[in-house]
Amino acid sequence: GAVVSQHPSWVICKSGTSVKIECRSLDFQATTMFWYRQFPKQSLMLMATSNEGSKATYEQGVEKDKFLINHASLTLSTLTVTSAHPEDSSFYICSADRGALNEQFFGPGTRLTVL
Amino acid sequence: GENVEQHPSTLSVQEGDSAVIKCTYSDSASNYFPWYKQELGKGPQLIIDIRSNVGEKKDQRIAVTLNKTAKHFSLHITETQPEDSAVYFCAATGNQFYFGTGTSLTVIP
Numbered sequence: 117g118a119v120v121s122q123h124p125s126w127v128i129c130k131s132g133t134s135v136k137i138e139c140r141s142l143d144f145q146a147t148t149m150f151w152y153r154q155f156p157k158q159s160l161m162l163m164a165t166s167n168e169g170s171k172a173t174y175e176q177g178v179e180k181d182k183f184l185i186n187h188a189s190l191t192l193s194t195l196t197v198t199s200a201h202p203e204d205s206s207f208y209i210c211s212a213d214r215g216a217l218n219e220q221f222f223g224p225g226t227r228l229t230v231l
Numbered sequence: 232g233e234n235v236e237q238h239p240s241t242l243s244v245q246e247g248d249s250a251v252i253k254c255t256y257s258d259s260a261s262n263y264f265p266w267y268k269q270e271l272g273k274g275p276q277l278i279i280d281i282r283s284n285v286g287e288k289k290d291q292r293i294a295v296t297l298n299k300t301a302k303h304f305s306l307h308i309t310e311t312q313p314e315d316s317a318v319y320f321c322a323a324t325g326n327q328f329y330f331g332t333g334t335s336l337t338v339i340p
Contacts, residue, residue, distance in 0.1 A: 219263075224273055224274045
């Protein structure tokens with residue numbers, strides 16, 4: 117149990133386009149989902165916390181208008197990178213909180229390459 | 232806020248030897264301490280966790296110890312195998328998750 121999926125696993129796009137990444141909890145309901153960004157050989161950097169049915173809470177320095185997060189259901193959260201630029205190229209990982217015990221389960225990640 | 236430090240940043244061991252990774256945290260309110268294994272190009276995978284009311288937990292070759300007084304916790308891997316090679320992250324959490332900086336473990340056959 118506690119499986120989280122992400123789609124797509126790898127996406128290449130042109131500069132200026134928008135990219136949507138989906139995060140799904142497959143076998144449990146997640147009231148809270150998290151979006152992270154990871155640069156090579158570095159730790160995970162929390163971008164935002166997403167609660168079902170409400171606006172996401174963004175970490176300091178993360179542009180809300182650039183990284184749009186929607187958490188429309190208890191099993192799905194989406195991250196849209198708008199007007200992507202090469203500096204947005206990174207590994208994006210989501211996680212889902214299974215319940216009150218603070219357990220986070222991570223998706224497999226999405227590698228975004230912006231040309 | 233919480234500050235989680237992790238050491239060492241890189242670790243190489245011979246196959247069959249033990250590996251130990253240590254983390255310290257600063258917030259005494261943290262009460263959940265998971266460890267994640269991340270293989271190249273993949274998301275972190277929870278391998279073991281411990282809560283503040285327990286001092287030690289073991290799962291086959293993996294064990295975690297927690298010293299709440301000293302605010303540190305450690306991951307122990309015994310009888311290491313090449314497939315244990317990966318990056319390991321510790322985390323401390325109370326209201327938020329705080330990750331360590333990661334340890335790249337290489338098990339030499």
